[in-house]
Amino acid sequence: FCLGAGLARLEMRILFRELLTRLPGVRACGEPVLVPSSFDHRVASLPFVLD
Secondary structure (H helix, E strand, C coil): CCCCHHHHHHHHHHHHHHHHHHHCCECCCCCCCEEEECCCCEECCCCCCCC
């Protein structure tokens, strides 16, 4: 259990919301690649393109 996990998730949601709001040409171009782990949930890569 990590006390900061909720804050980290919130920060990521805000980051992507602001990124997509400020840069309308940014869009996802594939599925996120997740790191397989029973300990945590991480994204190894999240492909985007900039139009």
